[in-house]
Amino acid sequence: MKKVIQVCVAWLLLLLLDTTLKHVADNTSIYWPRKKCTLLLLAFVINSFVTDQAIWEVCKNRLVIYLTRIVIVLSLVTNSTSYLISSNSQFINDLAKFGFLTLGYIQMIGTTLIAKYLLTKSRILTPSRKLILQSFLLATQVTMYGVYNCVSDWQITQVSYQMQNFKAVNFKIVFVSDIHIGAAIGEGDVELLIAKINTLKPDLVLLGGDLIDQSVERAANAIAHLRNLTPNNGVYFAPGNHDYKSDIEELVKELRKLGVKSLMNQKVRIFAGDSWFYLAGVEDLGATKGHKLDFELALDGRMTNRETVLLTHRPSTADMALSKHRNIDLILCGHTHGGESFPINILIYLTNEYFAGEYELTNSRVIVSVGAMYYNIPL
Numbered sequence: 001m002k003k004v005i006q007v008c009v010a011w012l013l014l015l016l017l018d019t020t021l022k023h024v025a026d027n028t029s030i031y032w033p034r035k036k037c038t039l040l041l042l043a044f045v046i047n048s049f050v051t052d053q054a055i056w057e058v059c060k061n062r063l064v065i066y067l068t069r070i071v072i073v074l075s076l077v078t079n080s081t082s083y084l085i086s087s088n089s090q091f092i093n094d095l096a097k098f099g100f101l102t103l104g105y106i107q108m109i110g111t112t113l114i115a116k117y118l119l120t121k122s123r124i125l126t127p128s129r130k131l132i133l134q135s136f137l138l139a140t141q142v143t144m145y146g147v148y149n150c151v152s153d154w155q156i157t158q159v160s161y162q163m164q165n166f167k168a169v170n171f172k173i174v175f176v177s178d179i180h181i182g183a184a185i186g187e188g189d190v191e192l193l194i195a196k197i198n199t200l201k202p203d204l205v206l207l208g209g210d211l212i213d214q215s216v217e218r219a220a221n222a223i224a225h226l227r228n229l230t231p232n233n234g235v236y237f238a239p240g241n242h243d244y245k246s247d248i249e250e251l252v253k254e255l256r257k258l259g260v261k262s263l264m265n266q267k268v269r270i271f272a273g274d275s276w277f278y279l280a281g282v283e284d285l286g287a288t289k290g291h292k293l294d295f296e297l298a299l300d301g302r303m304t305n306r307e308t309v310l311l312t313h314r315p316s317t318a319d320m321a322l323s324k325h326r327n328i329d330l331i332l333c334g335h336t337h338g339g340e341s342f343p344i345n346i347l348i349y350l351t352n353e354y355f356a357g358e359y360e361l362t363n364s365r366v367i368v369s370v371g372a373m374y375y376n377i378p379l
Contacts, residue, residue: 101147104341108139154196159358159367161330163307168272174202174231177313177334178371180242182213185373187222193372194225204233204270207260208334208369209240209284209313216250227258233270235260238281238311240335242375244288263311265297270309277329278302281311282321293317299325315354318366331366338370 174197181190197205212219229235237260243251252262261268263281270279280298283291293312299321302308307329310321315333322328338356339345349355359366 101143105139105143108143154193154372156200157357161365163277163329165275165305166272166277166307167275168203171204171272172200172202173204173206173309174200175206175208175332175367175369176372177208177332177369178210178240178337178373178375179207180210180213180371180373180375181219181222185213185222187225189373190222190225194228198228198230202231203272204279205229205231205235206279206309206311206332207235207237208311208332209238210242210334210371210375211237211240212246212251213242213375215246216254219246220254223254224258226255226260233272236268236279236281236311237262238313239264239284239287240313241284241286244284244286244291248287248289248291263298264291265294267298267302267308276306278306278308279311280308282317284313285317295321295324299328302327315352315366315368318354322361322364326363328364331364332369333366334369334371336368336370337375340371340374 176193176197179185179190179193212223216223226235237255239248239251239262252264255262263279265282267278267280269276282295282298283293285293287293299308299310304327308327309330309332310328311332312318312321313333314335318331318333321331333354336348336352336355339348354366354368356368356370359368
């Protein structure tokens, strides 16, 4: 048991290093792409090495190790190619999807092997064939379920909300968050999403942050499809933490060209005939490069007899807003992805009061989207 604890602690420490490297890479200037790619690939190598060593310690079975290493090599090759080749082609996007999927699969194998060992208390160096088979089957089932969710059509959640002073009938708002245009999410994916949104015939489209995961220049072709959105009352955007990894000013400028208005600690009035309500949007809690979240700037100076809809990327900021501004009728968030994948979804659930779906509060309502897309690993 002591050996298992040592392996798990070492795994967690190395994964922390892996996460730190990714964070540094994500915040590296886009003018140093080789440095960024080198850091990302180093993170992938560490991630793969940690998984390999963890599986070896728990299960010294040569067949298992060889199969795992084949998957690791596939993951490294495909991820390296997708990051180093500067292309927006569908082939590169599909290659990245496959790379991230294999990466997720080997993590799932390691997680399930260790979990099954801890639950069954099998001998650490000589686990039974039954334990090995069960672990691989469980990892495969969880991975296939995650992939199925990613390739399935979007699930549209319809919510009815009555505003006392906004008299428009059947005014339809489509709220979309976490598109994550990047190595795995490309032009074709965004085009399909835009077409889906347009079939809903919205009056207003709201984008809740984490639009891109790469430079604005590289994401430009995919972003350009936003001009095809056709709501009567416009498209509005509030940034998420991933949007600051590139040049946020450049992103806002690019969106403006496409007719998308960014709300950076700002508010506007949304009209439908003679009726109107406030739409406010704030920057992300983790905003960088001279930017910061400012609820006062976004929400002060409102008329008390008009409703307010607030766009804020992180659900954790909902209570921050309500603690100082009670008269916020509806708060729209994203960020959590509903946990996205096992086992990190358990941690995300435990650390987020507003995890996914609707939350009815005394004087407000919080809605947390699980996201239109996934972040890298399609699970």
